[in-house]
Amino acid sequence: MSTAEPAERAAELRATLDEASYRYYVLDDPTIEDAAYDRMLRELTDLEAAHPELVTPESPTQRVGAPPSTTFAPVRHDVPMLSLGNAFGHDELREFDARVRRGLGIGDVDPGVQYVCELKIDGLAISLRYEGRRFVRGATRGDGTTGEEVTANLRTVRAIPIRLRADPPGERLEVRGEVFMPRGAFAALNEQLEQAGKPLYANARNTAAGSVRQKDPAATAARNLSIWTYQVVGAAGLASHSESLDLLRELGFPVNPATRRVLGIDEVISFVDEWAEARKDLDYETDGIVVKVDSIAQQQQLGFVSRAPRWATAYKFPAQQVTTKLEEIEVYVGRTGALTPVAHVTPVSVGGTTVRNATLHNIEEIRRRDLRVGDTIVLQRAGDVIPEVVSAVLDARDGSEVIWEMPAACPACGTAAVREEGEVVWRCPNPWCPAQRIGGLLHFTGRGGMDVEGAGYAVVNQLIERGLLAEPADLYRLSIETLEGLDRFARKSAENLMGAIAGSRRRPLARILNALGIRHVGGQTALDLAAWLTREVPREEGEDETTWTRRVADRLRSAEAEALTAVFGIGRVVADGIADYFRAEQTRDTLHRLIDAGVVAEAPALGAAVETMEGPLSGKTLVVTGILAGFSRSEAEEAIRVAGGHPASSVSAKTDYLVAGDKAGSKLEKAEQLGVPILDEEAFRRLLT
Template identity: 40%
Template sequence: MSQSLSPVQQLAQLRAQIQQYDYQYYVLDNPSVPDAEYDRLFQQLQELESQHPELITSESPSQRVSGKPMEGFQQVRHSIPMLSLGNAFEQTDMQAFVQRIERALSGGQAQNDLFAQPEPIIFCCEPKLDGLAVSISYVDGVLEQAATRGDGAVGEDITHNVRTIRNVPLRLLGQGWPQRLEVRGEVYMPKASFAALNERAIAAGERVFANPRNAAAGSLRQLDAKITAQRPLEFCCYGLGDSHIAETQSDIMKQLQQWGIPISPELRVVEGVQGCLDYYQDIGARRNDLPYEIDGVVFKVNAIEQQDELGFRAREPRWAIAYKFAAQEEITILQDVEFQVGRTGAITPVARLQPVQVGGVTVSNATLHNMDEIERLGLMIGDTVIVRRAGDVIPKVTQVVLERRPADARAITQPQHCPECGSLVERTQLRRHSKAGEVLSQGAIWRCVGRLSCPAQLKQALLHFVSRKAMDIDGLGEKIIDQLVERGLVRSPADLYHLTYEQVIELEGFAQLSTENLLNAVSASKQPELARFLYALGIPDVGEETAKVLARCLGSLARVQQALPQTLQWLPEVGHEVAHEIFNFFQGEHNQQVVAALLAAGIELQDETELAAELAGSVTFADFIEQWQISGIARTTAQRVAEHFSSLSELLTADWLALAAVPKLPEKAAQNLLFFLQSAEQVQCIEQAEQQLLEFGMHWTCEQQAQEQAALSGQTWVLTGTLSQLTRSQAKQRLEALGAKVAGSVSNKTAVVVAGESAGSKLTRALELKIPVLNEQEFIQRLTELES
């Protein structure tokens, strides 16, 4: 802000800007700047008003809580205003807050006694959820009314919408609650639910939400409660509005929880400023593992008597504060867009940003995903943008601040030639399917057609091929691969196995010992497990776990190479999309040549076996018919058709009369089936799929093999914390060998959680769900028993 402006003009500008942002944030649910930018402006306003108290007006944003009720909802006047909280951004702010409280509660005694020590203040603390503040009133234990905070005095009646939130009790549990009880808290959307909501929006061609807070606000402010009911919202109470039911904040929260009101599982009571700082650091370290977004920690004086003594300022209580985390969203300038080439040839736009601190890290680059994303954002070079970074996730541009677009902003265009090798760039249509094959969303990606002749693709493919979880060739890092490619020594992964001593020792940084070590590491990788080899090939969408499924189920490279998409979809956790990626990869002539060259170079797969026993004869005739996805023929109808016809060939040659004779087959379903079978192309695909099921031994006429069930087959285990006697990889490997699936998060489907040292939120979640927990010693003992 220009210093040439008078204080009156500066205040007018700040107030107008904050009021505009308030309107966008609270009324439109469409914030145009991140919270950090808003907080900075608000701090400027408060500092300027503190310097010129005579210029403070009742209309200033500093004198009231922001926001207005939305049109379309009835207004609700709060019996006690819903105030916001003061903010702390640095440790010194927090220390000053505690010192102010100590002075206020000491009553001046310390001034008369130099040796007096104030009693340590007890605080109730909990994470600051990033949601929408609401008030919920109960009369005689029954939910009567719910309202948004609005402007603090008047909010919007959202009773019908709040009733749809599953964890909000319609009637309180237990007894002893007052005749009227008003609870206050945050309505929020969990991270996983937010991601799923945006996926559905993209599939339907609808607007996506910028963040979970925005999604929660937009969901809660629907005039049609049926829409809200479809949104995965949750409520967390942080206090009361109109009555004290206990002598401390923490006891109030415990009592509310007993009555069925959800409170934060992270709520704690601490002593003094150091206790507050320790809690802040602990929550900050676990922030990214929490299932919901938070932007700080709220500290409240625990004793209600002390809260009453401290009282309120104009817009906030003196006994509470929000200690904010470093912003995960910031505002900056898009200076340019560059295009990078990935391992599969995908041309990805990357934003070059004016450097800005986001979440404590300087960010100068951010992903833009593809041209569809650029178009969705309406992005131009020179724009002011909001960039978001959560934990270790790559920063991304989430929004354009259109009102700040400069006159010389430039459009972003897709290059027609690869920026690395000059080859043509082609547009590939992408489709995401449901498990049933239904198209959920569509998009496009631009790819360089140069394949391994493109240095960027070759280098990335080689780095993936030699990585630890793939062929595990120690000593082949990025700099060495750069040299091998640039000198023309390696043009495909198979060339690694033809490197000579004379070629390697000429590379920069190599001597006799390092050359011998590298060649030995290359040679030692010639006998990989099938799963490692499949993962190393870099098949799109085939990660480490999917590669293990392919190896365990199909047993041999030949079967994986031959497998049709219809066959692959019978494997566990292989859906329509991945099945087609695997099939298309092995159909590619170039990929066939690379695999053949690797085998010719001496690759010997060590663990090839027969088809997994559980797949033998596993596909029933009804399953096969249901897989065709014909309208009107689901599980039960497919079973009737399968029972009526003695073989697939009989069904494929059936006419209308034959289909009409199927018991309880609806006429419309029969018509759809007949129409489907009239396509020669469809029939050919069906016959090829059946033939492969016969060859693989999965056909319904094949005899199921007797199999010994793995000890942990069908169970999901979760590892958390640090193990001292095993690495995480070793523990996972041993569990998988016993048939278990090792997951990264705890859910109702989790069978056992193994908790090592410093186990965090996963252990907490396991205890909440009453899931069995083993310490490291118990875990190793269990493994030993099962493996013996």
């Protein structure tokens, strides 16, 4: 493999994973299945382990999940809600066990490690806080560091105790678990919807997630959610994980009855095999088994690597596969102009969901798997919405199958498709393409954008067709009278939509930047860009938000790609994307026109940007490298900024300190050569306070 190839592959994986996380965590609208996501994340983790110079602060391996949607108040988790590493197959379970034993200094002849096996519930991870015996706060996992406050909704889940049955060990207690929708409740809900002639929900996991985030707790209550709890945070005096589960049961929490304490990896494997079949009879979806080292002392000895504990792993059951017929391939046009082939298949049931479409990714994938229209194909789905085509069944061919060709032109506007060098994706290059326009406007009004409730496909499409909506700013010029003229739009709906539009006029800067749909700018980049702009364009005494927002927009329009690459978190490709957006004739004034139409960014408190400049690291430049146990890369950089220092990306003679974590590579060597003082994580922490 040449050195360019891993770099390209890593960038590609990061982009795909970022988009997927964003759809999954922020929009609750996944585009790829879990197994495919896990596989790509694994590939990226391995790639970065082999080439540490490829690790970027914004890599999905460096952060847990994605930013929360801001519909509910943010909740900072005192102890981050981490993700687990994955294991596929028996061999990887044995490798996990070998790593654990090495870490604990346990040899082959010694007795095995005491593990606890739990069913991995396919639901929504949440945190519950109690003061005394009282339930005081419930929050979603969010990105692992910051979640959303959903206390009122969680109170409606009957399995969650509102009052504990016994006194907890301390004054405060935090309990974690997984909220889910039982299969029976999910089937009943879909039956009701069907009778009412409404569209059905695709799967229980997303329905549960959506239910917890309902704005009206009564709606959550009607969904019959349930929960299994599996973790106690910060209770002193517990010697093992099984003791904490006993405590949970004692206090009145539901703990899954299948949970079992076993000795050694062979017993873990028996448990896994047993449930691979038995899980089909459960009233809820499980997608794997969580294996944890039981002893707390051993857990502490093993510690963490990157974002995951070394003492636990999540075994994933193999994806469910079925065969069906590939009837037709159709090309969809995304908001970025990407042309994506989608397979229409003979409807088939996989794991309780009826599947009609499957993603084919791109033409290279279709060629690589030699998929032809008319083929009998193997479909795979692992508890998620869009299934994947695994392969064609070659023996089933009778010669009538047709090799499919990518159309040379955009199916929406007829413009000749183009493919940039080094890309696999064909795009429609027409900036006025109607399919891209509707995609872009839906992104703008969507949950990750301005969050305008009620501005979905049917409404946006009609507004475009009637010439009322050509670009985002037009949304803020609509009136009740215009909206009332739409098909099936009564006065009440018009009023609701006008209210939602008015309510979206003031949003955090990062959200507005994300809503614009600038190429390569996703949720995290929008946050980084907004943080930079807040420092770069400090709000002045007595300045109103509109004036400040306009100065921010001016700054963006004059920004050179070169200067943007100096912004933390922004690389060359992203910088070009931003510069192009604010230079291209059809988009350069979009943000200014939004401001003209009354949109403003929430301005930071006066002096906020200046205050952070004074601190224990004032005037110091620090570089962070390698993997830290307690910080993601971006958290470490933010901590430096908050302490008044400057985080930099490369080591030079001007660097004051190098913070070196696990697997520090070339930067560590360079710092040693230059005599730059090197800090481990502990020393770095002390320096911050």
